[in-house]
Amino acid sequence: MGISFGETLGALREDLRRNIFFKSKLILTLFRLANFFACRSKLTLFAGLPLIFFYIAICEWVLGVEIPVKTKIGKGLVIHHGVGLVINGFCEIGDHCVVRHGVTIGNTILADGSVSGVPTIGDHVEFGANSIVLGAVRVGDRARIGAGAVVTKDIPDGAVAVGVPARVLDGHSI
Structure with missing residues (x-):
């Protein structure tokens, strides 16, 4: 069940x-x-x-x-505006996350034509507008992903990630 x-x-x-x-x-x-x-x-x-x-x-x-119907999403999801929001149905999103318009959370097509894994999102994660998280990465609890950032590597708990490709800002843990 x-x-x-x-x-x-x-x-x-x-x-x-x-x-x-x-x-x-x-x-x-x-x-x-x-x-x-x-x-x-x-x-x-x-x-x-x-x-x-x-x-x-x-x-x-x-x-x-x-947002495919079988997606695992924790309680308390906040959607601000939402237009253009795309979440892969196999990813997992924790509790109390915030997503804004244009956010994409999904997989990538690898060089050999296969499909990568999907992101795992922790609790209390906030996504800026038009941010993208791709591949088998983990975004830690309380992390913030800046507007327009492209995340392709793990983001530690409490970190702030910005840029293309995304990098963790030193000294900006929350």
Whole structure:
């Protein structure tokens, strides 16, 4: 069995508490419900197909936010604006993270044509607008990724990463 309905409601309550924009609340409400149906069992996946298709139509096609229904996202996610937000369905995102518009969290195509692993994001991570995290990297707890940064290497806990390619700023731990 996958996630419980109680866990889903708890995560949704925390999401709604932390988000101020209607659009973000709508995206996260639809995501949490679609995620429950998609991850609970094959029976709930089949029963939830209409809701899952509705989620995809509204969030991806209309609102421009791509978060696959089976993505593992901790409670309290905050989405600021969200347009152009792309999260790979195999990555894992911790609790209380903040993402802004244009953020991409995903994999890369390697020189031999294979696909890299996906990022693992810790708790309380904040992503600046248009930041990108690619490949099998870990972004540590309480890290901040600056606007426009391209992360291709691990970022330690509490670090601030900026630039292309991203580098950790010395003395700027939080």
